[in-house]
Amino acid sequence: MAATSYAKLVNTDKVDAIIGPAPSGVAAKLLESIGTDKVPTCSGSATAANLSGGGKGYFFRTAPGDDLQGPALANLITGDGKTKVAVLARNDDYGKGFSESLDKALKDSGAQVTQTVLYNPDASNFDADVQKALDSNPDAVAVIGFNDDGAKIISTMIGQGAGPSKMAIYTADGMQSSGFAKTVDPNDLSKVAGIKGTAPAAADRK
Numbered sequence: 001m002a003a004t005s006y007a008k009l010v011n012t013d014k015v016d017a018i019i020g021p022a023p024s025g026v027a028a029k030l031l032e033s034i035g036t037d038k039v040p041t042c043s044g045s046a047t048a049a050n051l052s053g054g055g056k057g058y059f060f061r062t063a064p065g066d067d068l069q070g071p072a073l074a075n076l077i078t079g080d081g082k083t084k085v086a087v088l089a090r091n092d093d094y095g096k097g098f099s100e101s102l103d104k105a106l107k108d109s110g111a112q113v114t115q116t117v118l119y120n121p122d123a124s125n126f127d128a129d130v131q132k133a134l135d136s137n138p139d140a141v142a143v144i145g146f147n148d149d150g151a152k153i154i155s156t157m158i159g160q161g162a163g164p165s166k167m168a169i170y171t172a173d174g175m176q177s178s179g180f181a182k183t184v185d186p187n188d189l190s191k192v193a194g195i196k197g198t199a200p201a202a203a204d205r206k
Contacts, residue, residue, distance in 0.1 A: 002026045003033070010037050017041070024048030024094040031055045047173065047200065049097035064200045066094070069172060070101025073142065073198045077170050078109045080196075082140035085111055086133040088153055089144035091118035094174060098144045114138045121149040126156045134160060140168040143175065150175040151183035154192065158184075164194035173199040 002021060009015045010033075018041040021027050027046040034041045035056030042060040049067040051059065077085060085106055089095035095118060103113050114136035119129040130153065133141055141162070143153050150171065157163055176199045181189040 002030065006030055006033060010039055015039065019044070021046065024051060024097070025092050027051055027059070028054075028093045031059060034059050045173075047098075048093040049101055050093060063173075066098040066172075067101045069198055069200060070098055070103075071105040073102055073170060073172055074105035074109055074111070076196060076198055077106065077140055077142065077168075078111050080140075080168065082168055083111045084114050084137065084139045085142055086114045086136050086138035086140075087116045087142045087144065088129060088133050089116065089118055089142075090121045090146065090149060090174075092121065094146075095121075095144050098172065102142060102144070119149075119153070121145065126153050127160075129153070130156045130160055130162075134162055134167075138167075140170060142170045142172075144172055146174045147177045147180055147183060151180060154184050154195070158191060164192060169195045171195060171197040173197075 009018055018039060020043055021030065022043065022045045024046040027043055028048060028051060031054040035058055038058055040058050041055065042062065044062045046061055047063050047066045047069065049065050052065050087099050087102060089099035099116055103116060106113055115133050117129050117133050119126060143150055145153055176197065181192045185191045
């Protein structure tokens with residue numbers, strides 16, 4: 001569908017520039033076409049590290065790549081004194097790229113990555129994924145997901161006795177949403193209290 005919409009914009013509407021796409025996975029699939037068609041394309045939210053330098057100079061983004069956010073999240077985790085970290089990440093361009101950046105930064109900081117679990121974001125059940133991460137005996141868990149699947153991961157962790165009141169949980173921009181707490185539990189927003197994370201932002205200029 002994204003490819004069809006892109007082709008219409010370029011070939012039928014003859015646009016001079018494109019704002020988007022939002023998801024990293026969609027941007028990755030369009031990079032070759034963007035470079036071939038030479039239509040400047042700028043995303044405000046596609047952060048996957050593998051997009052850097054793609055599109056033959058015609059793909060841009062205003063959000064920092066995950067190769068920068070990974071170290072920032074690692075600094076937050078290790079700054080809290082956590083040294084044994086399990087990572088649960090979406091099995092897509094965003095999750096894999098972010099988890100690789102985070103893994104390297106954590107290890108460079110002297111922390112141990114006890115387990116990295118790449119999960120299917122479209123799955124109906126995350127019990128096995130969460131259990132695999134928890135079985136590695138971490139003192140913190142980083143969840144790299146989007147609002148819906150990330151909420152299901154957190155709900156599963158709560159169900160397995162490892163919610164944020166029991167386990168240090170960290171996340172990133174993909175789960176930064178005003179409705180996240182309601183997605184986890186619309187009747188008890190306090191269940192997500194204590195989760196920390198990072199998100200790209202513009203510099204504060206004064």
